[in-house]
Amino acid sequence: MSKIIKLKQGLDINLVGEAQRSVGQTVAATEVSLKPADFACLKPHLEVKVGDKVKAGSVLFTDKNRPEVRFCSPVSGEVTEVRRAERRRITDVVVKADGQNDFEKFDTSKASSKDGAKALLLQSGLWPYLRQRPFNIVADPSQDAKAVYISTFDSAPLAADYQFVLKDRLADFQAGIDLLSKIAPVYVGYDAKISGNIFANVKNATITGFEGPHPAGNAGVQINHVCPVNKGEQVIVVNPQDVAIIGRLAKDGIYDAKKTIAVAGSKVKSPAYVSTVANASISGIIAGNYDATDARIIGGNVLTGTKLDDKGYVGFYDNEITIIPEGNYYDFFGWALPGLKKYSFSHTFFSWLSPKRKYDLDTNTHGEKRAYVVTGTFEKLVPMDIYPLQLIKAILAENIELMEELGIYEVAEEDFALCEFADTSKTDIQAIIRKGLDLMVQETM
Amino acid sequence: MESLRKYLDKIKPNFEEGGKHPKLKSTFEAFESFLFVPNETTGAKGAHIRDAVDLKRTITMVIIALLPALFFGMWNVGYWHHAMTGEEAGFFSNLFYGLGQVLPIIAVSYISGLFLEFMFAQIRKEQVNEGFLATGLLIPMIVPVDCPLWMVAVATMFAVLIGKEVFGGTGMNIVNPALLARAFLFFAYPGKMSGDKVWVAGYGDADKVVDGFSGATPLGELAHGTAFDALTAGNEQLSVLDMFLGYMPGSIGETSTLCILIGAIFLICTGVASWKIMFSGVLGVLAMGALLNVFGTEAYTQIPFWSHLLLGGFAFGIVFMATDPVTAAQTETGKWIYGFLIGVVAILVRVVNPAFPEGVMLAILLMNVCAPLIDHIVVRQNVNRRLNRAKAAVASK
Numbered sequence: 153m154s155k156i157i158k159l160k161q162g163l164d165i166n167l168v169g170e171a172q173r174s175v176g177q178t179v180a181a182t183e184v185s186l187k188p189a190d191f192a193c194l195k196p197h198l199e200v201k202v203g204d205k206v207k208a209g210s211v212l213f214t215d216k217n218r219p220e221v222r223f224c225s226p227v228s229g230e231v232t233e234v235r236r237a238e239r240r241r242i243t244d245v246v247v248k249a250d251g252q253n254d255f256e257k258f259d260t261s262k263a264s265s266k267d268g269a270k271a272l273l274l275q276s277g278l279w280p281y282l283r284q285r286p287f288n289i290v291a292d293p294s295q296d297a298k299a300v301y302i303s304t305f306d307s308a309p310l311a312a313d314y315q316f317v318l319k320d321r322l323a324d325f326q327a328g329i330d331l332l333s334k335i336a337p338v339y340v341g342y343d344a345k346i347s348g349n350i351f352a353n354v355k356n357a358t359i360t361g362f363e364g365p366h367p368a369g370n371a372g373v374q375i376n377h378v379c380p381v382n383k384g385e386q387v388i389v390v391n392p393q394d395v396a397i398i399g400r401l402a403k404d405g406i407y408d409a410k411k412t413i414a415v416a417g418s419k420v421k422s423p424a425y426v427s428t429v430a431n432a433s434i435s436g437i438i439a440g441n442y443d444a445t446d447a448r449i450i451g452g453n454v455l456t457g458t459k460l461d462d463k464g465y466v467g468f469y470d471n472e473i474t475i476i477p478e479g480n481y482y483d484f485f486g487w488a489l490p491g492l493k494k495y496s497f498s499h500t501f502f503s504w505l506s507p508k509r510k511y512d513l514d515t516n517t518h519g520e521k522r523a524y525v526v527t528g529t530f531e532k533l534v535p536m537d538i539y540p541l542q543l544i545k546a547i548l549a550e551n552i553e554l555m556e557e558l559g560i561y562e563v564a565e566e567d568f569a570l571c572e573f574a575d576t577s578k579t580d581i582q583a584i585i586r587k588g589l590d591l592m593v594q595e596t597m
Numbered sequence: 598m599e600s601l602r603k604y605l606d607k608i609k610p611n612f613e614e615g616g617k618h619p620k621l622k623s624t625f626e627a628f629e630s631f632l633f634v635p636n637e638t639t640g641a642k643g644a645h646i647r648d649a650v651d652l653k654r655t656i657t658m659v660i661i662a663l664l665p666a667l668f669f670g671m672w673n674v675g676y677w678h679h680a681m682t683g684e685e686a687g688f689f690s691n692l693f694y695g696l697g698q699v700l701p702i703i704a705v706s707y708i709s710g711l712f713l714e715f716m717f718a719q720i721r722k723e724q725v726n727e728g729f730l731a732t733g734l735l736i737p738m739i740v741p742v743d744c745p746l747w748m749v750a751v752a753t754m755f756a757v758l759i760g761k762e763v764f765g766g767t768g769m770n771i772v773n774p775a776l777l778a779r780a781f782l783f784f785a786y787p788g789k790m791s792g793d794k795v796w797v798a799g800y801g802d803a804d805k806v807v808d809g810f811s812g813a814t815p816l817g818e819l820a821h822g823t824a825f826d827a828l829t830a831g832n833e834q835l836s837v838l839d840m841f842l843g844y845m846p847g848s849i850g851e852t853s854t855l856c857i858l859i860g861a862i863f864l865i866c867t868g869v870a871s872w873k874i875m876f877s878g879v880l881g882v883l884a885m886g887a888l889l890n891v892f893g894t895e896a897y898t899q900i901p902f903w904s905h906l907l908l909g910g911f912a913f914g915i916v917f918m919a920t921d922p923v924t925a926a927q928t929e930t931g932k933w934i935y936g937f938l939i940g941v942v943a944i945l946v947r948v949v950n951p952a953f954p955e956g957v958m959l960a961i962l963l964m965n966v967c968a969p970l971i972d973h974i975v976v977r978q979n980v981n982r983r984l985n986r987a988k989a990a991v992a993s994k
Contacts, residue, residue, distance in 0.1 A: 382987035459641040484598045486634035487653040494649035499868045515638040519651025523768030527922040557980040572644040582643040
């Protein structure tokens, strides 16, 4: 019987537009794009040019600082475009799919050793699916990891449900764990609220159940309770769906980027799951299925995602697309009225009297940036042994030593997403955390 | 609404850089965002949805919580004035008399403070923070009703300038600005801030006073050696219920423990103020009061330990002043320590130090200064836990 950890702090925001547990359609991606911006602190080195033919698993770019880390095409086809922003920074490497599904073949025979497993993942371009704590960046392959951690549920609002997504891919998932266990001991966290959880019986891993509101599903939060990261240590984090992709590699020696993506949010006409490939163009996925007037399309969930335009691409680590209304309106005396329909974590609006209600929230900030005044809110939202406000202030002061003492090695942006949501002062806390992590990367790596 | 919005959009360019009145940009924005919550949307990365609460809403909650005590205070001002002159007066004439006395103080406090706030916001090219809207109402509620208006103005401006803006403005101050204003008055103009004659409107220059009318606060009488039983015994005297309801002279908003309690419940329900500070503060008072009951020898030390909660400014201070999140301890454990020590120090100063009839103001100011130290000690526990864990990990390898 596995251990169950109950977390008290956090908040479940009930939003309308949850994806129905059915695969609405299968969208064969016509175009995919790998975006270097999906990987914090990455300096890409381009390995292809426009017009090159690639297979699924052919390298597109590598990491300038660690050339062994390869970023590979998820489909076979032709490199059609390399988009750049100011100072020639690469934003997209676009591959037009040819529909042939030609795979690079990788040799899996040596994967039974630690070095062999690492080499296979690096060679096939699947290594970037492994992110590390500290710093929430692509794992450094030269370091010996203390653990590999997989949280099998995402507790964020409208997030993809892996119980559904992976229900037919458990064998791949298990094969992925088996391969990852060569690198370091694998830990799996599962949602203890779900009876008959399909992940509660995986083998070759230490299993822990978690109960509690969001962010109980965040890997960082679970790691803090199961195998906390100390200075100098590395814990690798992998998303469950990516574990299944790794499993497919272990079994068949190919990068099969097939992915099931949730399309959710109040602007979506029929929220459901879509079967497609990683990094696919979203235009085929959402076309005709959403109300495009004043819509915010988000790659990822509403708390941590990235704004996309309607021709954007699914992010490397994203498992859902969320579409909600933009909030570009003025609200007459909005701060003064009782606010029965306004959602707030605080009890300053009467809506707290109806906790079960589902909300259709938009992107309005509901106020302007102010100095930090209110205290005690963040502590109710971060279920880790960490002082959030003090850490944020240490980052703002760029006090490296203090950041280290207060646990910067244990956190990722997403662990502070709820703080950003609930912050009375409307500061961009996740950007502050990322700034702190970037600073630590510069200092220590 | 629409036409108002259109009008604002029309005049907005006047206040931008290069417009007619660029120096009034912060002022315009303050009024605009007062009328309309802006149409700002969230950034491209991060949380795309935001909580409905903002600083305006939070401060509004504080102001609502202050209203019962404020209205009672106004009535109480009228009541004691009429008790002094011996005039018969009904509920409304008491209230209206008080309104006439208190409203000018509120107006002066807001005008003098907001003038500086707007000015500093413009100099810093920032938006006006709403924090002063609470401070500006707190100051009138903690001064004696006979405090001259110019003193209120000077104290308010001192508090905003020296208490807040020199440290960087809202959120950066070390001590509570409203209490600093009071401390400034107390030490600069003690004659107008203490004694027996300042607590009742018009007492200082009254021609005719009812025989036997004292006008002293109960704390003042206790400090002069009146026994608690003598204070509360008899028909004409102050009963414990009167103390709870607030029928006694004192600073404008501080007398009614009942009204302050209503405000406290509101603040706790809305989550705006920390119940931990309030609760531990009450514990601190009870503990210190009981300690004095046991070991004290003088009459003042022997008043019932619970009566301290009903007298003087403690209730108001712990509910509305000590809970100011900027100057209080910011860690949850720290809040327990901070509140408790305020209670202890307040009663210690009140009873043991003859120079000060009331200790709440000094206790909160002292603990404001100590709050960062308390937080430091609390946070160090967390740091040490992390260090020890890392050491153990190294040792086990």
